[in-house]
Amino acid sequence: MRCTFGQVQFRLSSPVLLTLLIAACQSFGQTSERKVTQLADGVYAIQHQNLIDGNISGNTTVIIGDREVFVVDSTYRQSAALEDIAQIHQWTNKPVGYLLNTHFHNDHNNGNKTYMDAFPSLAIVAQEETKKDMDLIQPGNIERQPRELDTLIATFRQGKDQSGRPLTEDEKKEVQELLPKLEQAEAESKTLVYQSPTLTFTDKIVVDLGNRQVQVMHLGRGNTPGDAIVYLPKEKIVVAGDLLVHPIPFTGDGFPAEWAQTLHKMGELEATTIVPGHGPILHDKTYLYLMADLMQSAVDQVRARISQLGFPGGYTLDEIKGSVDLTPFRAKFAGDDKDLQDQFDDMAKHLVKITFSEAAQR
Numbered sequence: 331m332r333c334t335f336g337q338v339q340f341r342l343s344s345p346v347l348l349t350l351l352i353a354a355c356q357s358f359g360q361t362s363e364r365k366v367t368q369l370a371d372g373v374y375a376i377q378h379q380n381l382i383d384g385n386i387s388g389n390t391t392v393i394i395g396d397r398e399v400f401v402v403d404s405t406y407r408q409s410a411a412l413e414d415i416a417q418i419h420q421w422t423n424k425p426v427g428y429l430l431n432t433h434f435h436n437d438h439n440n441g442n443k444t445y446m447d448a449f450p451s452l453a454i455v456a457q458e459e460t461k462k463d464m465d466l467i468q469p470g471n472i473e474r475q476p477r478e479l480d481t482l483i484a485t486f487r488q489g490k491d492q493s494g495r496p497l498t499e500d501e502k503k504e505v506q507e508l509l510p511k512l513e514q515a516e517a518e519s520k521t522l523v524y525q526s527p528t529l530t531f532t533d534k535i536v537v538d539l540g541n542r543q544v545q546v547m548h549l550g551r552g553n554t555p556g557d558a559i560v561y562l563p564k565e566k567i568v569v570a571g572d573l574l575v576h577p578i579p580f581t582g583d584g585f586p587a588e589w590a591q592t593l594h595k596m597g598e599l600e601a602t603t604i605v606p607g608h609g610p611i612l613h614d615k616t617y618l619y620l621m622a623d624l625m626q627s628a629v630d631q632v633r634a635r636i637s638q639l640g641f642p643g644g645y646t647l648d649e650i651k652g653s654v655d656l657t658p659f660r661a662k663f664a665g666d667d668k669d670l671q672d673q674f675d676d677m678a679k680h681l682v683k684i685t686f687s688e689a690a691q692r
């Protein structure tokens with residue numbers, strides 16, 4: 331279904347809220363149910379049901395050992411984290427000993443306090459840059475989120491979008507469907523309490539859960555400065571965080587030149603199952619290499635333009651972006667799905683922006 335909010339600019343402090351609203355308008359009419367997939371004996375991936383339809387809440391992976399449990403990402407909503415914890419209790423009577431935050435975006439760690447309350451001896455693990463970013467950004471997010479949602483709800487109730495433009499009749503109908511979900515999000519966001527990671531690492535930690543080895547690695551920068559992945563060598567499973575988001579990458583943040591290299595390092599791991607940060611479980615590395623190729627193409631084209639123009643501090647993104655063409659990748663990511671094609675084009679714009687920003691700050 332064509333999104334009628336496509337022209338609306340939402341100004342919100344959190345990438346997830348922005349994504350939430352974009353996804354909401356792009357996915358009207360679609361459902362997004364909670365889905366649990368067993369990846370191996372004692373290893374499960376959870377795709378969350380979203381408050382607003384769309385691919386918003388980060389996936390969670392649960393790894394059960396003989397003594398304790400390792401969880402990857404505590405997702406966006408505390409209520410979803412509670413549901414996951416109830417499910418973990420059904421799977422095992424072992425406690426959750428470790429919770430990894432793959433990166434600082436709050437759709438992967440808003441549930442931290444919920445886990446800490448349920449398992450008081452829990453270690454919350456993060457790469458050191460991720461903890462720094464969370465401590466810097468999350469407390470403000472938690473304060474701003476209810477206010478921003480309040481303002482957005484009030485604006486929609488007045489029949490306008492955030493730029494003050496009156497909504498069309500079709501948009502008003504969609505807003506009527508969206509409002510109760512936004513109100514639910516707002517009520518839940520008011521009860522959110524920040525919980526920082528308690529155990530940081532630089533490059534790698536190896537945890538033995540009892541007959542189950544979990545490797546936690548920072549392979550380099552990508553979607554954020556502190557991306558962490560999990561590798562289960564025996565089970566040949568990789569949990570990628572938002573270094574991989576399927577079917578359309580999330581490029582609201584990141585370092586594309588390093589991202590491509592990080593993806594190639596991930597590709598070197600012997601793996602037959604890959605859990606992306608959002609979206610369904612992948613069973614080969616085709617998408618991983620497609621994403622690495624997309625990043626590299628953006629980087630190569632931006633660099634070629636810089637080499638024509640010279641000193642990058644002297645010009646703007648506008649002078650770059652016309653020289654970068656990522657449309658050859660559109661069909662590979664989006665097929666002939668019009669909504670996905672629109673999402674791809676939006677993603678490509680962000681990708682050129684962050685590629686230029688990274689190149690200019692080299």
Ligand SMILES: [Zn+2]
Nearest residue numbers: 388437572607
């Ligand atoms: Zn995410």
